[in-house]
Structures are given as structure tokens and as C-alpha cells.
Amino acid sequence: MDDIAESTMEPFKPIEQEIIVLKAAWGLIYEMVNFEMFTPIKAGAVEVHPTDSVHQRLFNILLIDFLDKPGAETFDLIKPTKSSSDDFISHLSYLQQIADRPMMNTENPDLLRRPVTAFNDWLNTEFTVRDVWLSTIERKTDLTLRRVEYIKICGNIAKHGFSRLSWDVSIMRKILKRNDVAIDRDQAYMALPDFYAWFHDNIFNYHIGQIAAHLNDIRWGIYDYLAPMFAWAYMKQPHPSIPDWYEYRYPPAVTRLLARSMFWDLMNDVRSEPFVPRFHIHPILTQRY
Known part of the structure; x- marks a missing residue:
């Protein structure tokens, strides 16, 4: 019965695919760049270290999940085209595809494109x-x-x-x-x-701060990219007992239950600024390798 039910489901629409990719990327970056994985990170030019060797290893493991492709068949994702310098498909590839064909911010997709391209170029150097x-x-x-x-x-x-x-x-x-x-x-x-x-x-211990900075830039890029959508979707509603009750309106094309659930979660993710501030690694710490 489950197979029959799934066979009758409509495919995920392009905007629903975009929601799924952004939610997946946001979640992976959240797991990698946080104050449990790294010593406290301040804004500006900094030096960043993992809290210990166990977290360095965990960071590397989570990173290769980010550098692998999501379940394209499960979510009807259109396979991105490989670039001349890139011989693998990853979450970065799908983020680049969103920037090239944006659905939720057609006015300024460069907010997402810039950090994604910068990290991809760094990786392929x-x-x-x-x-x-x-x-x-x-x-x-x-x-x-x-x-x-x-x-x-x-x-x-x-x-x-x-x-x-x-x-x-x-x-x-x-x-x-x-x-x-x-x-x-x-x-x-x-x-x-x-x-x-x-x-x-x-080498990875030397690079880990630069990688964390690139990932954090992508997180802020997703936040900035989704700001207009959040402003449109967020609605404060009167409630008899909850003073700050709110709801989100869904884009008309978002109809699949899973896509709606992920859209709601994604809007909650960008309801406030990312908890890790914008930072970059001090230039003197980026000159080797």
C-alpha cells in the first residue's frame, strides 16, 4: 500500500526542491560550525581551532557528507552540471544551481552565489x-x-x-x-x-579554520538570500493565551506536506541571525597550502 501511495504522489516542484536543498545545507552547516565543535569564535579576523582532536575528526566526517550529493532521486532533484574544475556533485553543486535558477529570491541570488562560488574555488585549488x-x-x-x-x-x-x-x-x-x-x-x-x-x-588542522569560515559565509548567504521570503511569509496572529503567536504563509506552489514542513522549519531557522558571527581567518594564517 505504501508503494502505491508513493507512486501517486506528485513530484516535488522546483521551489520545493529549493527548500529541501537549503534546509539540508543549513542543517549540515549547523552541525559543523558551532561552539561545541570550535573554541569561541568572534567577529572579524580571527584564529579558529577545534575544541579537541575528536571534534576535528567529527568535523571532517560531517564535511564529507556536505561534499557528497543529497538523495536526488528521493526528492526529484535535477542533477547539476559538473564544471570543468569539479568532478563530483555535492550540496555545493545544488546550492550553485539555486543561485543560477533562484525561486525564492530572484532579485539578488548573488547573496548565495558569492559564498558558494568562493568555497568551491577554494576546494578545487x-x-x-x-x-x-x-x-x-x-x-x-x-x-x-x-x-x-x-x-x-x-x-x-x-x-x-x-x-x-x-x-x-x-x-x-x-x-x-x-x-x-x-x-x-x-x-x-x-x-x-x-x-x-x-x-x-x-594539513587539515591548518585548513579547518578557513573551511569553517567558508561554511559560515554560506550560512549567512542562505540567511540573506531568504530574508525577503521571510518578510513575506511571517505573520503575527492574535492568540488568546500566547502573546507572540505567529504563522507562515506558504508560497502557492509549495503543496507537498514534507516541503511545507521544511519551509516552516527553514523560516524558523532564519527568524533570527545566525548565532556564529561573520568572521574570517587572519591572512597570516592562510598563506600555506
């Missing part, structure tokens, strides 16, 4: 680490790779046992081959702990 020593396979080399490549590999190592890392082994072999180091699959599995030690414990 190449950098070089000198004298990487993979002791288990006795290889020492300079490695040039994109930031997103090592972040995804390290996040998957943090999340899974080695038996779930075949994709990461394949990517690591490609990275090494681009850097004139040829290894077989067995050697790649052997090198995973060394790769993790070099890049998660060292």
Missing part, C-alpha cells in the same frame, strides 16, 4: 606539500593535489574501516601517479595510515 614520507611503502615525494581530494580521502578514512575505502585507494593512486609515483593497489592500502597522518593531522 591545487597546493603542494613537500617531502611527504609514506613510510610503509618507502616513498618520499612532493605531492600536488586539490584541497577537496585530500579532504574527502581523510574524511572517509576517519569514517570507515579500510574495507570501505576502495574509492579512496583509487583516487590516492591517481594523485600519486600525477606526481610521478606509481604504486599498486596493495601499496595504496598500506599507505593509507601515512597519508592520513600527513594530511588530516597536519
Whole structure:
């Protein structure tokens, strides 16, 4: 019966898909950039650190969920087109698609586009680490790779046992081959702990503040993007016993029950400013890698 009921549901409309993507992104960023994950963050140019190594690892795990694609088939999401510099589809790709074809703020989609593009460009930038020593396979080399490549590999190592890392082994072999180091699959599995030690414990710890700043910028971008919709949807209503009773009016095309529920939650999310202030990492802390 459930299958029959689902088969008769109308597909999610474009504005409902937008609501779902924005709600998913907002929720993931909320889980990553907060005052439990990081030491207190102040506005302006700052230095940001995770509270401890456990939260650094958790942040990396949650980040690779953000850098993975949402359940497109479940929510009828239209698959974004890959850019020339991007070989994977992620929540960022869907946010970029919203900025390109906005439904809830057609006047100023750049409020969302700017922080999304900035983070995507940062992730796809190449950098070089000198004298990487993979002791288990006795290889020492300079490695040039994109930031997103090592972040995804390290996040998957943090999340899974080695038996779930075949994709990461394949990517690591490609990275090494681009850097004139040829290894077989067995050697790649052997090198995973060394790769993790070099890049998660060292490079990711250096980058984590910059990543948090980019994510927080996207959260503020979503907040600014949705401000006109919130102003239209929010309605204070008289109530005999609750002085601050309010409701939201729904855009006419938002009819699916799940989409309406997520719209209500999203409007509550942007009812007040994000609790983490706008900040950026001090320039002197962004010059390596």
C-alpha cells in the first residue's frame, strides 16, 4: 500500500526542491560550525581551532557528507552540471544551481552565489606539500593535489574501516601517479595510515579554520538570500493565551506536506541571525597550502 501511495504522489516542484536543498545545507552547516565543535569564535579576523582532536575528526566526517550529493532521486532533484574544475556533485553543486535558477529570491541570488562560488574555488585549488614520507611503502615525494581530494580521502578514512575505502585507494593512486609515483593497489592500502597522518593531522588542522569560515559565509548567504521570503511569509496572529503567536504563509506552489514542513522549519531557522558571527581567518594564517 505504501508503494502505491508513493507512486501517486506528485513530484516535488522546483521551489520545493529549493527548500529541501537549503534546509539540508543549513542543517549540515549547523552541525559543523558551532561552539561545541570550535573554541569561541568572534567577529572579524580571527584564529579558529577545534575544541579537541575528536571534534576535528567529527568535523571532517560531517564535511564529507556536505561534499557528497543529497538523495536526488528521493526528492526529484535535477542533477547539476559538473564544471570543468569539479568532478563530483555535492550540496555545493545544488546550492550553485539555486543561485543560477533562484525561486525564492530572484532579485539578488548573488547573496548565495558569492559564498558558494568562493568555497568551491577554494576546494578545487591545487597546493603542494613537500617531502611527504609514506613510510610503509618507502616513498618520499612532493605531492600536488586539490584541497577537496585530500579532504574527502581523510574524511572517509576517519569514517570507515579500510574495507570501505576502495574509492579512496583509487583516487590516492591517481594523485600519486600525477606526481610521478606509481604504486599498486596493495601499496595504496598500506599507505593509507601515512597519508592520513600527513594530511588530516597536519594539513587539515591548518585548513579547518578557513573551511569553517567558508561554511559560515554560506550560512549567512542562505540567511540573506531568504530574508525577503521571510518578510513575506511571517505573520503575527492574535492568540488568546500566547502573546507572540505567529504563522507562515506558504508560497502557492509549495503543496507537498514534507516541503511545507521544511519551509516552516527553514523560516524558523532564519527568524533570527545566525548565532556564529561573520568572521574570517587572519591572512597570516592562510598563506600555506
